[in-house]
Amino acid sequence: MDESGPLLRARELCVAFGGLQVLNRVSVDVPQAGVLGVIGPNGAGKTTLFNTVCGFVRPESGSILFDGKPLRPRPHRLTRLGIARTLQGLGLFPHLSVLENVIAGASHLVRTGAVAAMLASPWAERREHRVRDRAMEVLETLGIAADAHRVCASLPYGIRKRVALGRALISEPRLLMLDEPAAGLSATETTELAGILRGLRERTAVMLVEHHMEFVMNLCDELVVLDFGEVIAHGTPGATRADPAVQRAYLGETVGVADA
Numbered sequence: 557m558d559e560s561g562p563l564l565r566a567r568e569l570c571v572a573f574g575g576l577q578v579l580n581r582v583s584v585d586v587p588q589a590g591v592l593g594v595i596g597p598n599g600a601g602k603t604t605l606f607n608t609v610c611g612f613v614r615p616e617s618g619s620i621l622f623d624g625k626p627l628r629p630r631p632h633r634l635t636r637l638g639i640a641r642t643l644q645g646l647g648l649f650p651h652l653s654v655l656e657n658v659i660a661g662a663s664h665l666v667r668t669g670a671v672a673a674m675l676a677s678p679w680a681e682r683r684e685h686r687v688r689d690r691a692m693e694v695l696e697t698l699g700i701a702a703d704a705h706r707v708c709a710s711l712p713y714g715i716r717k718r719v720a721l722g723r724a725l726i727s728e729p730r731l732l733m734l735d736e737p738a739a740g741l742s743a744t745e746t747t748e749l750a751g752i753l754r755g756l757r758e759r760t761a762v763m764l765v766e767h768h769m770e771f772v773m774n775l776c777d778e779l780v781v782l783d784f785g786e787v788i789a790h791g792t793p794g795a796t797r798a799d800p801a802v803q804r805a806y807l808g809e810t811v812g813v814a815d816a
């Protein structure tokens with residue numbers, strides 16, 4: 557474990573779709589702890605950066621180091637590496653309960669071999685109990701333990717969004733990546749989410765892409781601002797908000813007050 561440098565280091569990432577250069581030599585460091593926000597106007601390349609780190613998009617050039625080692629991300633292998641993510645589409649199993657959905661995020665821990673399953677090995681059973689207990693702890697942290705046995709499809713969007721977060725958290729990731737975590741939430745839910753994420757930041761690094769400026773400004777320790785696929789600013793929320801290049805990118809919008 558390399559704790560001297562950033563947890564994730566992306567260098568000079570270039571991504572093009574057809575003739576369109578969507579990321580142009582983008583470099584980002586995610587510190588070992590704290591919340592890094594990636595912001596920028598529509599079409600700036602935020603989701604593409606997120607998808608490149610998660611392995612959904614392959615860069616033409618550039619490199620990513622995670623914990624000091626080269627990361628060639630494949631989405632289904634991320635959890636094992638210590639990276640968990642939530643996407644804009646929640647991707648929950650609508651007919652399973654909240655608890656079952658969260659446990660699904662720990663499938664790499666509960667995978668039981670066919671023989672062990674047939675013999676109902678005590679070892680496998682103990683492991684499944686541990687995962688279940690851990691899932692309940694996660695639901696407590698998220699304030700939705702009372703909904704553990706409710707079917708996801710019957711729940712309001714704000715709760716389902718927390719379930720998706722719980723499914724990411726159960727793997728106890730070192731890096732939690734969130735794509736628009738506040739989208740679609742009420743003002744109260746957004747404030748509560750910021751509180752939950754603040755509570756995580758001592759032990760988990762968070763990288764989030766978000767449009768909701770007030771949420772980002774209040775929560776993030778650092779911001780990276782993208783515009784037309786390039787990093788135009790990087791620093792504390794206060795410094796980036798005051799940066800003339802950021803003001804120009806958001807021309808016509810008030811950075812730090814209204815939603816972008």
Ligand SMILES: Nc1ncnc2c1ncn2[C@@H]1O[C@H](COP(=O)(O)OP(=O)(O)OP(=O)(O)O)[C@@H](O)[C@H]1O
Pocket residue numbers: 573574576578596597598599600601602603604605
């Ligand atoms: N799969 C794709 N094929 C072609 N073009 C794409 C693809 N994905 C994104 N783009 C284009 O890349 C550019 C950056 O898109 P991206 O979604 O990364 O921006 P964004 O900053 O996340 O925008 P938004 O805030 O609107 O979600 C946009 O011009 C978009 O139309």
